[in-house]
């Protein structure tokens with residue numbers, strides 16, 4: 719007997735075969751809502767490295783943009799640390815679920831696509847957070863996604879970027895499609911500079927900070 723592929727990979731392959739890099743996320747969230755699939759990245763609590771960073775960096779009302787907000791745990795963590803958070807996801811069901819989970823939230827949850835973001839977000843955020851979203855799209859979309867990400871950062875701001883590290887993981891058919899060190903460093907473009915780059919979780923992921 720062969721082991722069935724997890725639902726996210728099955729949905730991803732069908733979506734990609736249609737030339738659509740992101741449609742499978744909405745299908746996965748709605749299947750999960752029906753109890754027919756699991757969303758593998760759902761933790762029910764914030765990313766621990768982001769939580770630790772937020773404790774050391776209170777927002778004091780400054781603007782933060784969270785990419786790929788999923789069910790909202792990371793966005794709420796940043797809001798609790800005093801950041802004025804805009805959090806977006808390409809999957810409408812994820813955005814609706816985040817709003818429903820946190821009805822009193824001060825976070826502005828928005829449906830938007832990193833590959834075609836609102837123009838007013840250009841250079842608009844003091845903090846930009848990208849955690850394991852770009853790696854969930856095929857590599858053909860990476861350069862465009864990284865350029866959009868870099869474009870959000872305001873002068874003097876900070877971007878936090880974390881992706882699975884290709885150098886420390888066995889090659890597997892995606893998703894995810896891990897990042898090389900050079901791909902992480904490529905966020906430093908168009909006036910953005912790399913501040914630090916380390917591996918976390920025993921080398922499994924990169925954690926990089928940038929400024930403009």
Ligand SMILES: C[S@@+](CC[C@H](N)C(=O)[O-])C[C@H]1O[C@@H](n2cnc3c(N)ncnc32)[C@H](O)[C@@H]1O
Nearest residue numbers: 743759786788807808809831832833849851854
């Ligand atoms: C692998 S999950 C990671 C979620 C969260 N960042 C975390 O660390 O758990 C990727 C998330 O990004 C969203 N996403 C994927 N492509 C996107 C895009 N082009 N624009 C906005 N959100 C996207 C998906 O819907 C999904 O919620």
